[in-house]
Amino acid sequence: MADHSSPLQPLGEGVPEDAARLAAALRELFSSLGLSVRRYASRTHRNAGAVSRYLNGTRVPPWDFVTELFIEVAKQKKAPLRQEAMELIKEAHRNALKVSNKRLHEVQTLQDQLEEADARVQQAAIREQVLMEGLQLREQRIAELETRHVELSARRDKEIREREGTVAELAPARETDSDELARLKSEVDQLRVELQRAKESSAAAEERCRALEERLAAAEEQAQAGRDAMESDRLEEAQRSAEEAKALADELRRQLDDLTAKAAPPPPAPSVDFRRVRWERTEEEQRELAGRPIDVTILELIKHAVKDEFGDTFALAAPIARWSPPETLREICRRLWGRGYDFMATELAGHAATEMGLQSLLDFLLLAADGDDARQVRYLTDRVLYHFAYFREASEVVTFMDMLDEAGWAPWVIQIKKNCASDRKPVRLAELLRVLDADAAYALIDTIAASRAAKEMPLLLVHMEALRLDAYLERLLSRLADQRPGEYAGFLEAMELAKE
CATH class of the missing domain: 1.25.40 (Serine Threonine Protein Phosphatase 5, Tetratricopeptide repeat)
Incomplete structure (x- = not known):
């Protein structure tokens, strides 16, 4: 059940416009959880006062608080948030942080750049793996063609000894395979050189990320110590390094795309x-x-x-x-x-x-x-x-x-029963109860009463009644009354509404 014992405090007075916009978006997400500030703070091991300040706009939350809220809302809805909504909140967070704490905004900007550069390095590694697999398939094809080439040569020699007339029929096939074999060998040699270059570029991008991490760590230490100003030339140099790493990763990705297109066998x-x-x-x-x-x-x-x-x-x-x-x-x-x-x-x-x-x-x-x-x-x-x-x-x-x-x-077997009790669609779950033997059905009903989501319970009750599972329905209602008394009246009311 939702806990409304501690409603959200109103937005603080004098909150900057960017901070107010961020707080409004976070409050909308938080309200969908149906939890009090204190209960949410307990669940996420945070200070309730800090959570309240984050939600009323008097303090800009750290980004990990925002991502944690995304996860909790996705769990509640059983579906991820839309990417557009998360990007808007991220932009609002960066703007609010820039207004309220310039130093932390600079550190956060470096972190964002590092994450992007690291993601590109990982993508480059995946592309490199696909390229190597394509190269292996080409080498396998070469081995097959060489084997076939030997077989055709042996067959040709035999046919020459037996019948001179068949040599003309076999020669074109052998020559075609020889040409393809020579072409593939040339392509493989070229691909090996290009693959080595791609590996070197990937290593250079990785080195850029490592240097960026060192600069980010230094920036975080300065922010933690509370120094009044950051050396602008070091910040600009770090930003340039991040941009160079990003450009290098883009170039690597382009090269790997080209190599993948060349390496993939037709x-x-x-x-x-x-x-x-x-x-x-x-x-x-x-x-x-x-x-x-x-x-x-x-x-x-x-x-x-x-x-x-x-x-x-x-x-x-x-x-x-x-x-x-x-x-x-x-x-x-x-x-x-x-x-x-x-x-x-x-x-x-x-x-x-x-x-x-x-x-x-x-x-x-x-x-x-x-x-x-x-x-x-x-x-x-x-x-x-x-x-x-x-x-x-x-x-x-x-x-x-x-x-x-x-x-x-x-x-x-136990795991299947638990999955059925908690997640199987109501109409399918009612049908399953109908075909189970009585002992298994009663055991499953006990699991349903303990684990099934409240919003899905009324429709299950309606389907059980429609299938005339009266004894099972009585058992489930009894278990709900004992184990979930606070929700029981709501189940009955929603059941009647569903039947209408």
Whole structure:
């Protein structure tokens, strides 16, 4: 329940316009939490008086307070804030800080420049990795062509001995492969030189970031000591360094874009349009996607991610998860995770939960659990269990929990039940209660009463009543009255309103 025991204080008198604009934006976000200042301060381990001053505009908060408020509001809404809104608040914060404390504003500006330069260095590192992978594929293609070249030469010699007439037919193919082999070798030599230059540029950008960090640390020490003025020439030099680092990172990114375009091997003309979503593809097209070599699949996913084409990346995930054998899908997830694309690995695991048959999904879960990286195991299994509980039909949930019990994985059964109780849609949760046996249904109802969000409870009660789950409905209402008495009357009132 919301705590209104300590309302927000009004904006302070004489607050500068920029500070007032920032405070108004923060107050709007804070009000959406439905918490008192004291309770929020306790939750975030801050001083209640300081939080109150931040919200009434008499004191400009540190940026970490603002980002912490973004996180709390996103948790409350179960959705991230819009990027435009966060940028407006950030601009208001910088303007207010510039008016109220010039020294801290200068330090904050340096921090922003350092973060931007560091982000560009990380992006350059990702581009460099993609470039190296493209280079490896080219070298692999060279090895294949050399092998084929040897085979054609041997075949030609044999045919010469047996039939002179077939030599003319084989010669064009051999000459074509020889020309392509020579061209690829030349390109690889050039790419190696350019890759070395890209690495040197990346190292130079990294050195720029390190120097900027040292200057930022010195600026923060001066601000902490409370000196009246900062040496303007040092500040300007640090700012110039940040601008140079940014320009160098931009140039590196451009070079890596050019190299990536050169290094990427020309893909074969596919019979499948990779940008079409799963339900627009035939089963044959989906199976063709899932049947490609693992290295090709991973490179396709990474290329879309590096280009920020996440919609295309996720459109590939569903058919790959649906038709790939469990051991193949586990290997794809493992390699993506090892290359730093853990979000893609968990996305594939989530699609496995919704697309795979139950036996294949169980096999994939067991393979995912058999790993040395505890964090990877936890993330993949948690994503599978959450998506399964949220999306799958009630009869499938019951069958799969029985399969897990027989396989000796009772903790996963408990996790599925918890996920269903807290996050499964109300109508699907009511359907699940209808197909469970009585003991399991009563146990699930107890978990629902303890963990389900208040705003979703009335609609669940309506669906249970519509499905005539009278005994279960009575049990849930009884548990709510005992465990959540302050919300109980509101549940009943909202239930009646929902029925209208």
